[in-house]
Amino acid sequence: MINEHQAHALALIINSFRPNDWGTHQILAVLSEHQNTPTPFPRIVEAAIRAARNPAIKSPTAIFLPGKHWDTDTDTVADDQPAPTPNTPCEDHPHEPAHTCRCCWADVRAGDRSPDHIGKTTTPTRRTPPPTNFRELYENALPPTPHTPSGVTQHPEPTKTPQHQEPAT
Ligand SMILES: [Zn+2]
Incomplete structure:
Protein backbone atom coordinates (compact mmCIF):
# COMPACT_ATOMS: atom_id res chain seq x y z
CA MET A 1 0.00 0.00 0.00
CA ASP A 71 16.79 -8.51 -4.09
CA THR A 72 17.66 -7.79 -0.46
CA ASP A 73 20.18 -10.61 -0.14
CA THR A 74 23.03 -8.16 -0.31
CA ASP A 75 21.80 -6.29 2.73
CA THR A 76 24.31 -6.10 5.52
CA VAL A 77 21.50 -6.64 8.01
CA ALA A 78 20.03 -10.05 7.39
CA ASP A 79 16.29 -10.36 7.80
CA ASP A 80 16.49 -13.81 9.31
CA GLN A 81 18.67 -12.81 12.25
CA PRO A 82 16.84 -13.23 15.53
CA ALA A 83 15.93 -10.01 17.22
CA PRO A 84 17.82 -9.36 20.43
CA THR A 85 15.89 -10.55 23.44
CA PRO A 86 14.18 -7.55 24.93
CA ASN A 87 14.84 -6.97 28.58
CA THR A 88 11.25 -7.61 29.59
CA PRO A 89 10.37 -6.75 33.16
CA CYS A 90 9.02 -9.32 35.57
CA GLU A 91 5.24 -9.47 35.51
CA ASP A 92 5.08 -9.31 39.29
CA HIS A 93 8.11 -7.13 39.96
CA PRO A 94 8.51 -4.67 37.09
CA HIS A 95 11.73 -3.26 38.53
CA GLU A 96 13.42 -6.64 37.93
CA PRO A 97 14.19 -8.28 34.56
CA ALA A 98 11.87 -11.23 34.03
CA HIS A 99 14.40 -14.03 33.59
CA THR A 100 16.57 -13.09 36.58
CA CYS A 101 14.03 -11.55 38.93
CA ARG A 102 15.51 -11.68 42.41
CA CYS A 103 12.09 -11.28 44.04
CA CYS A 104 10.79 -14.31 42.14
CA TRP A 105 13.81 -16.33 43.20
CA ALA A 106 13.11 -15.31 46.78
CA ASP A 107 9.52 -16.53 46.31
CA VAL A 108 10.81 -19.82 44.94
CA ARG A 109 13.06 -20.17 47.94
CA ALA A 110 10.09 -19.50 50.24
CA GLY A 111 7.91 -21.99 48.39
CA ASP A 112 5.48 -19.35 47.12
CA ARG A 113 6.40 -19.70 43.48
CA SER A 114 7.29 -22.61 41.25
CA PRO A 115 10.66 -22.31 39.49
CA ASP A 116 8.94 -22.23 36.09
CA HIS A 117 7.14 -19.04 37.08
CA ILE A 118 10.22 -16.87 37.33
CA GLY A 119 9.25 -13.53 35.79
CA LYS A 120 5.65 -14.65 35.33
CA THR A 121 2.70 -13.58 37.36
CA THR A 122 1.25 -16.18 39.70
CA THR A 123 -2.32 -16.68 40.79
CA PRO A 124 -2.23 -15.79 44.46
CA THR A 125 -5.54 -17.54 45.23
CA ARG A 126 -4.19 -20.97 44.36
CA ARG A 127 -1.20 -21.31 46.59
CA THR A 128 -0.08 -24.84 45.89
CA PRO A 129 2.38 -26.46 48.24
CA PRO A 130 5.78 -27.16 46.72
CA PRO A 131 6.21 -30.64 45.29
CA THR A 132 8.01 -33.23 47.37
CA ASN A 133 11.05 -33.03 45.11
CA PHE A 134 10.95 -29.25 45.40
CA ARG A 135 14.55 -29.02 46.57
CA GLU A 136 15.74 -30.92 43.52
CA LEU A 137 13.61 -28.81 41.17
CA TYR A 138 14.89 -25.68 42.80
CA GLU A 139 18.53 -26.71 42.51
CA ASN A 140 18.07 -27.63 38.85
CA ALA A 141 16.34 -24.36 38.07
CA LEU A 142 18.97 -22.23 39.71
CA PRO A 143 21.09 -20.27 37.26
CA PRO A 144 24.71 -21.36 37.35
CA THR A 145 26.69 -19.36 39.82
CA PRO A 146 30.38 -18.68 39.25
CA HIS A 147 31.02 -18.81 42.98
CA THR A 148 31.46 -21.76 45.24
CA PRO A 149 28.21 -23.32 46.49
CA SER A 150 26.73 -21.74 49.56
CA GLY A 151 27.85 -23.39 52.76
CA VAL A 152 31.19 -24.34 51.27
CA THR A 153 33.27 -21.34 52.14
CA GLN A 154 36.90 -21.72 51.37
CA HIS A 155 39.13 -20.87 54.25
CA PRO A 156 42.87 -20.88 53.92
CA GLU A 157 44.40 -23.99 55.33
CA PRO A 158 45.81 -23.15 58.75
CA THR A 159 48.82 -25.34 58.13
CA LYS A 160 49.71 -23.32 55.04
CA THR A 161 50.05 -20.02 56.87
CA PRO A 162 53.53 -18.62 56.48
CA GLN A 163 55.83 -19.71 59.23
CA HIS A 164 57.74 -16.47 59.29
CA GLN A 165 57.03 -12.90 58.40
CA GLU A 166 58.92 -11.13 55.65
CA PRO A 167 61.26 -8.69 57.30
CA ALA A 168 60.04 -5.17 56.89
CA THR A 169 62.31 -3.05 54.80
ZN1 LIG B 1 9.54 -11.27 39.83
Whole structure:
Protein backbone atom coordinates (compact mmCIF):
# COMPACT_ATOMS: atom_id res chain seq x y z
CA MET A 1 0.00 0.00 0.00
CA ILE A 2 1.16 3.48 -0.84
CA ASN A 3 -0.80 6.44 0.42
CA GLU A 4 -0.68 9.89 -1.11
CA HIS A 5 1.82 11.33 1.36
CA GLN A 6 4.14 8.36 0.95
CA ALA A 7 3.90 8.61 -2.83
CA HIS A 8 4.84 12.29 -2.82
CA ALA A 9 7.72 11.78 -0.41
CA LEU A 10 9.05 8.80 -2.32
CA ALA A 11 8.70 10.58 -5.67
CA LEU A 12 10.84 13.46 -4.38
CA ILE A 13 13.46 11.06 -3.06
CA ILE A 14 13.58 9.00 -6.23
CA ASN A 15 13.70 12.15 -8.33
CA SER A 16 16.76 13.25 -6.36
CA PHE A 17 18.54 10.11 -7.61
CA ARG A 18 17.46 10.69 -11.24
CA PRO A 19 16.92 14.45 -11.55
CA ASN A 20 17.47 14.43 -15.30
CA ASP A 21 15.39 11.55 -16.61
CA TRP A 22 12.91 10.52 -13.89
CA GLY A 23 10.50 13.41 -13.37
CA THR A 24 8.58 13.67 -10.13
CA HIS A 25 5.23 13.52 -11.94
CA GLN A 26 6.33 10.48 -13.89
CA ILE A 27 7.33 8.70 -10.67
CA LEU A 28 4.08 9.77 -8.98
CA ALA A 29 2.08 8.29 -11.85
CA VAL A 30 3.87 4.96 -11.43
CA LEU A 31 3.36 4.98 -7.66
CA SER A 32 -0.33 5.83 -7.89
CA GLU A 33 -0.77 3.09 -10.47
CA HIS A 34 0.55 0.63 -7.88
CA GLN A 35 -0.97 2.25 -4.78
CA ASN A 36 -2.84 -0.95 -3.90
CA THR A 37 0.18 -3.21 -4.12
CA PRO A 38 0.38 -5.64 -1.19
CA THR A 39 4.10 -4.90 -0.88
CA PRO A 40 4.86 -2.99 2.34
CA PHE A 41 5.90 0.59 1.74
CA PRO A 42 9.42 0.23 3.27
CA ARG A 43 10.14 -2.55 0.77
CA ILE A 44 8.95 -0.33 -2.06
CA VAL A 45 11.21 2.48 -0.86
CA GLU A 46 14.21 0.15 -0.83
CA ALA A 47 13.48 -1.27 -4.26
CA ALA A 48 12.71 2.13 -5.77
CA ILE A 49 15.98 3.59 -4.54
CA ARG A 50 17.92 0.58 -5.82
CA ALA A 51 16.17 0.90 -9.18
CA ALA A 52 16.89 4.62 -9.36
CA ARG A 53 20.57 4.01 -8.61
CA ASN A 54 20.82 1.48 -11.43
CA PRO A 55 21.60 3.36 -14.66
CA ALA A 56 20.54 0.28 -16.65
CA ILE A 57 16.96 0.87 -15.51
CA LYS A 58 15.65 3.50 -17.87
CA SER A 59 12.15 4.18 -16.58
CA PRO A 60 10.48 4.36 -13.15
CA THR A 61 7.87 1.91 -14.41
CA ALA A 62 10.57 -0.73 -13.91
CA ILE A 63 10.43 -0.16 -10.15
CA PHE A 64 7.46 -2.51 -9.90
CA LEU A 65 8.84 -5.05 -12.34
CA PRO A 66 10.76 -8.02 -10.97
CA GLY A 67 14.47 -7.36 -10.87
CA LYS A 68 17.61 -7.23 -8.83
CA HIS A 69 16.42 -4.05 -7.13
CA TRP A 70 13.97 -6.22 -5.17
CA ASP A 71 16.79 -8.51 -4.09
CA THR A 72 17.66 -7.79 -0.46
CA ASP A 73 20.18 -10.61 -0.14
CA THR A 74 23.03 -8.16 -0.31
CA ASP A 75 21.80 -6.29 2.73
CA THR A 76 24.31 -6.10 5.52
CA VAL A 77 21.50 -6.64 8.01
CA ALA A 78 20.03 -10.05 7.39
CA ASP A 79 16.29 -10.36 7.80
CA ASP A 80 16.49 -13.81 9.31
CA GLN A 81 18.67 -12.81 12.25
CA PRO A 82 16.84 -13.23 15.53
CA ALA A 83 15.93 -10.01 17.22
CA PRO A 84 17.82 -9.36 20.43
CA THR A 85 15.89 -10.55 23.44
CA PRO A 86 14.18 -7.55 24.93
CA ASN A 87 14.84 -6.97 28.58
CA THR A 88 11.25 -7.61 29.59
CA PRO A 89 10.37 -6.75 33.16
CA CYS A 90 9.02 -9.32 35.57
CA GLU A 91 5.24 -9.47 35.51
CA ASP A 92 5.08 -9.31 39.29
CA HIS A 93 8.11 -7.13 39.96
CA PRO A 94 8.51 -4.67 37.09
CA HIS A 95 11.73 -3.26 38.53
CA GLU A 96 13.42 -6.64 37.93
CA PRO A 97 14.19 -8.28 34.56
CA ALA A 98 11.87 -11.23 34.03
CA HIS A 99 14.40 -14.03 33.59
CA THR A 100 16.57 -13.09 36.58
CA CYS A 101 14.03 -11.55 38.93
CA ARG A 102 15.51 -11.68 42.41
CA CYS A 103 12.09 -11.28 44.04
CA CYS A 104 10.79 -14.31 42.14
CA TRP A 105 13.81 -16.33 43.20
CA ALA A 106 13.11 -15.31 46.78
CA ASP A 107 9.52 -16.53 46.31
CA VAL A 108 10.81 -19.82 44.94
CA ARG A 109 13.06 -20.17 47.94
CA ALA A 110 10.09 -19.50 50.24
CA GLY A 111 7.91 -21.99 48.39
CA ASP A 112 5.48 -19.35 47.12
CA ARG A 113 6.40 -19.70 43.48
CA SER A 114 7.29 -22.61 41.25
CA PRO A 115 10.66 -22.31 39.49
CA ASP A 116 8.94 -22.23 36.09
CA HIS A 117 7.14 -19.04 37.08
CA ILE A 118 10.22 -16.87 37.33
CA GLY A 119 9.25 -13.53 35.79
CA LYS A 120 5.65 -14.65 35.33
CA THR A 121 2.70 -13.58 37.36
CA THR A 122 1.25 -16.18 39.70
CA THR A 123 -2.32 -16.68 40.79
CA PRO A 124 -2.23 -15.79 44.46
CA THR A 125 -5.54 -17.54 45.23
CA ARG A 126 -4.19 -20.97 44.36
CA ARG A 127 -1.20 -21.31 46.59
CA THR A 128 -0.08 -24.84 45.89
CA PRO A 129 2.38 -26.46 48.24
CA PRO A 130 5.78 -27.16 46.72
CA PRO A 131 6.21 -30.64 45.29
CA THR A 132 8.01 -33.23 47.37
CA ASN A 133 11.05 -33.03 45.11
CA PHE A 134 10.95 -29.25 45.40
CA ARG A 135 14.55 -29.02 46.57
CA GLU A 136 15.74 -30.92 43.52
CA LEU A 137 13.61 -28.81 41.17
CA TYR A 138 14.89 -25.68 42.80
CA GLU A 139 18.53 -26.71 42.51
CA ASN A 140 18.07 -27.63 38.85
CA ALA A 141 16.34 -24.36 38.07
CA LEU A 142 18.97 -22.23 39.71
CA PRO A 143 21.09 -20.27 37.26
CA PRO A 144 24.71 -21.36 37.35
CA THR A 145 26.69 -19.36 39.82
CA PRO A 146 30.38 -18.68 39.25
CA HIS A 147 31.02 -18.81 42.98
CA THR A 148 31.46 -21.76 45.24
CA PRO A 149 28.21 -23.32 46.49
CA SER A 150 26.73 -21.74 49.56
CA GLY A 151 27.85 -23.39 52.76
CA VAL A 152 31.19 -24.34 51.27
CA THR A 153 33.27 -21.34 52.14
CA GLN A 154 36.90 -21.72 51.37
CA HIS A 155 39.13 -20.87 54.25
CA PRO A 156 42.87 -20.88 53.92
CA GLU A 157 44.40 -23.99 55.33
CA PRO A 158 45.81 -23.15 58.75
CA THR A 159 48.82 -25.34 58.13
CA LYS A 160 49.71 -23.32 55.04
CA THR A 161 50.05 -20.02 56.87
CA PRO A 162 53.53 -18.62 56.48
CA GLN A 163 55.83 -19.71 59.23
CA HIS A 164 57.74 -16.47 59.29
CA GLN A 165 57.03 -12.90 58.40
CA GLU A 166 58.92 -11.13 55.65
CA PRO A 167 61.26 -8.69 57.30
CA ALA A 168 60.04 -5.17 56.89
CA THR A 169 62.31 -3.05 54.80
ZN1 LIG B 1 9.54 -11.27 39.83
